[in-house]
Amino acid sequence: MLYNLYETQRSLMEPFAEMAQTAAKFLNNPLSPFSQTVYAQRLSAGYDLLYRLGKDYEKPEFNIRSVDVDGTPVAIDERVVLDKPFCELRRFKRFSDDVETLTKTKDQPVVLVVAPLSGHYATLLRDTVRTLLQGHKVYVTDWKNARLVPLADGAFHLDDYINYVQDFIRHLNGLHGNCHVMSVCQPTVPVLAAVSLMASRGEQTPLSMVMMGGPIDARKSPTAVNNLATQRSFEWFENNVIYRVPDNFPGAGRRVYPGFLQHTGFVAMNPDRHAKSHWDYFKDLVKGDDASAEVHRKFYDEYNAVLDMDADYYLETIKTVFQDYSLVHGTWDVRSPDGDVERVKPQDITGTALMTVEGELDDISGSGQTQAAHDLCTGIAEGDRLHYEVKGAGHYGIFSGRRWRDLVYPQVRSFFLAHQPAPAAKPAAARTGAAAVVADVSEDAAQPAATAAPATRQRRSARKA
Known part of the structure; x- marks a missing residue:
């Protein structure tokens, strides 16, 4: 009503x-x-x-049309590469006709940015994405407004969130060979669960995880957000904040947190x-x-642009993360798409480096909540861990604004590069040809076309012009 x-x-x-x-x-x-x-x-x-x-207020656009890569303007093409009922995996692909810039971007790290599903749209990370594009191939999870998802597409649970993240990681590993994952705020918990389950199964896990301002252990330095979840019962949330989508939306009848x-x-x-x-x-x-x-x-x-969250996902997050602390207690079981139930074991992660980032003045995820990931991931070598506290930064300051660009991003970039495999050596012929003609002007394929005669190259240039 x-x-x-x-x-x-x-x-x-x-x-x-x-x-x-x-x-x-x-x-x-x-x-x-x-x-x-x-x-x-x-x-x-x-x-x-x-x-x-x-x-x-409707859903904003990312509106990222170009970025500078070491002083060279590079065009950005935003596209959806995977479309699931509750989420689109968006890529911000870089294009340039400068051979040197293209060669430089081809071997840069691939980063999956897992945006929060906690009220705002993924465009809240616009500054995060724009900055990362200076030195990375970037993908973002763009979560859909639940009121626009028809009931026929089924419900959306916290387990589904985790399964989505795993599918996205597998897709990027298959496409690029490997990837890094950055999670901001709410997704730090399901991302850690997703990587843990992949590690337990022996699957290829990301090269590194960067977790920023998230409630890995919400018991530490509780904030107003944490206190609300603990002071109210599960039944209170279900009875007071859950409503059905009205008839004038595609998701009419779906139970949501509006x-x-x-x-x-x-x-x-x-x-x-x-x-x-x-x-x-x-x-x-x-x-x-x-x-x-x-x-x-x-x-x-x-x-002011907000989205509805599916009720099952929201209520399960409240209970699992903020009331039962299932991750830190080691009692979290997740159901896979095929129906198997698996225990989340962060200690099984060994081949993925871990960086945590917290803001000194964060009033949403308190001090120590994100850093707690290090206590859980005991299988990661000490040399592959890093914790960074951003002095003077609140919650939004660790991923947006001047502090993000000047303080946090250089640390994140260095961490990614430190755990990025060296590019494979190119054949001598390919190195020579790269200075001539580039067939694909995107960041993925700075592969040289067959060297053409000067007159042929001139005719091609004239047609392009």
């Missing part, structure tokens, strides 16, 4: 939000006579703020900060500070 009431309110508010946007533009248009009145700027700012507060409830919880954690941010936005509009106003818009376009 609550979900239906929310959708009704949203539908009623939508035309008023559009009217507020129109009024804001009209009062701010220099060609409008009303824009010259005394209070026009304030009224325009007020209407703009009303529009921002009342509008519906995005709008999650967003309410996010804001409730720091209401004063958000109120001040919106007040500052209003003042920036009045002053004509367009740069500061645009920063606000970009942040809240991402922050």
Whole structure:
């Protein structure tokens, strides 16, 4: 019932939000006579703020069109390489017509970035992805909004999340020979489980795992998020935050933890900060500070865009990670797609290096929660481990913003490179031909075409132009 009431309110508010946007533009248009009145700027700012507060926020785009690789612009092609009912595996493939740059990118590490499924879309890691693309081949798990997944596609459990991650790792290992995995926040737990199960079966595991700000052991330095999960019973969550998707969505009837409830919880954690941010936005509009106003818009376009999570997945995460601590107690059993039940044993991981990253001021995953992975992965050699605490960083600062780019990324890049196999030696003929013509201008195949006569190369260049 609550979900239906929310959708009704949203539908009623939508035309008023559009009217507020129109009024804001009209009062701010220099060609409008009303824009010259005394209070026009304030009224325009007020209407703009009303529009921002009342509008519906859809899933943002990554919008990464190019990156610099050692000073050379490289085009990015975003594509879906695997499409599952609840997740798309996206690749950000780099293209260049510069032979030297192409040769350099061909042997760079392959990184699977496992984005959190905890309310926001994977685009929250836009800065993470853009930075990694400077020196890595990058794939990202783009989780789908559960309200858009038809009931016919079945339910989605925490076990399914783990199985998805394993399928993605196998796909990249088969395509590239090996890969590294980076998990941010919530997925640190299922990623560790996925790699543990693969190691126990004797499968090829990733070259390394980088785990950032996640609740491996949520008992350590508990935060408000942890306390909520422990102070409420499993039944309370099931009875108070789970609703069925209304009829106007493809996933009608699916039990979910709605995005709008999650967003309410996010804001409730720091209401004063958000109120001040919106007040500052209003003042920036009045002053004509367009740069500061645009920063606000970009942040809240991402922050206010939320997705529904399948109820089974959400409730099982609460119980497994935050109430039973099944991973650290060694009591976690996971069901595979073929129905087998397997025990998660992190101590079986031996061939995968481990790096953990925590923010000194993280108020979502407390100090020591992520570092606890080292206590569980006893089979990993001491020389293949690293823990890094980012001074002055909160939760988002370890994977986005200046601290991520200047402090964390150099450490992560060095860790990946330290555990990246040396590229296979190329035949002499291939090394000579690479300076001539490149058949595939993507990062995967800097393989030389047969050397053509000068006149032939000129004709090919003319056709391309």
